[in-house]
Amino acid sequence: MKLYNFPWGPYPRRLSLYLAEKGIADIERIEVEFPHQPDLWPKDFLRKLNPAHSLPVLDTGNGMLIGQSIAILEYLEERYPNPNMLGETSEERARTRELVAVFDEATSFFGLWARQGSSVNAGRHTPSAEAARVGAERFASKLRVGEAKFVGPFINGNRLTIADCVAMALIEFVDQFYGVPVPADCPKLSEWYLRLSDRETMQSLRYPQEMLDLAYGLPEQTQVFL
Numbered sequence: 001m002k003l004y005n006f007p008w009g010p011y012p013r014r015l016s017l018y019l020a021e022k023g024i025a026d027i028e029r030i031e032v033e034f035p036h037q038p039d040l041w042p043k044d045f046l047r048k049l050n051p052a053h054s055l056p057v058l059d060t061g062n063g064m065l066i067g068q069s070i071a072i073l074e075y076l077e078e079r080y081p082n083p084n085m086l087g088e089t090s091e092e093r094a095r096t097r098e099l100v101a102v103f104d105e106a107t108s109f110f111g112l113w114a115r116q117g118s119s120v121n122a123g124r125h126t127p128s129a130e131a132a133r134v135g136a137e138r139f140a141s142k143l144r145v146g147e148a149k150f151v152g153p154f155i156n157g158n159r160l161t162i163a164d165c166v167a168m169a170l171i172e173f174v175d176q177f178y179g180v181p182v183p184a185d186c187p188k189l190s191e192w193y194l195r196l197s198d199r200e201t202m203q204s205l206r207y208p209q210e211m212l213d214l215a216y217g218l219p220e221q222t223q224v225f226l
């Protein structure tokens with residue numbers, strides 16, 4: 001199998017965290033760069049891999065390309081069932097999937113905030129203060145759902161699951177790249193984030209400095225404080 005990934009993007013990061021936690025080392029990793037200037041992106045290469053032009057993409061080695069991170073996580077869970085990162089019972093698996101969906105929605109809404117409001121995206125999208133504000137509010141409301149559903153010590157109880165990988169990839173990215181802290185009314189998520197950040201498998205990433213300089217400080221840039 002081959003995994004096409006992007007070193008610091010929040011969707012590919014779900015897979016990097018998962019593979020590290022799972023201890024999977026026999027999947028070939030191909031790192032693709034997305035430079036700051038979109039005209040330098042490897043568009044033809046991406047188009048061949050995935051009609052969505054997005055990463056991650058898993059080549060399963062038997063003629064199939066999977067172009068959505070959650071589908072890849074679920075597929076790998078079936079191929080590498082140990083340690084179990086989905087859940088033992090139907091209820092536990094349903095709750096893991098529910099939490100994955102909550103943090104996936106939060107990731108999409110965060111994307112709206114960042115796309116429409118961040119200086120790092122200036123020139124790529126027409127900025128809209130109103131759309132940025134809606135994205136920020138919906139992002140925060142999804143985190144609050146995650147807070148309400150949080151079981152502990154991991155998001156879905158005693159087992160670290162794919163929901164922790166999806167949530168960690170998001171919260172780390174918004175904190176470290178955009179300077180957006182976990183909202184004060186999400187203390188469980190905040191404590192979980194600090195605790196998991198210390199895990200050897202979750203060591204922080206290096207972001208391209210030129211982009212970090214533009215991105216960091218999204219609340220100040222958009223005047224939206226959660």
Ligand SMILES: N[C@@H](CCC(=O)N[C@@H](CS)C(=O)NCC(=O)O)C(=O)O
Nearest residue numbers: 009010011053054055056068069070
């Ligand atoms: N829903 C997709 C989203 C993937 C995604 O948007 N990846 C970003 C990198 S973090 C990307 O490839 N963006 C380039 C583009 O959308 O053109 C997934 O879960 O895999």
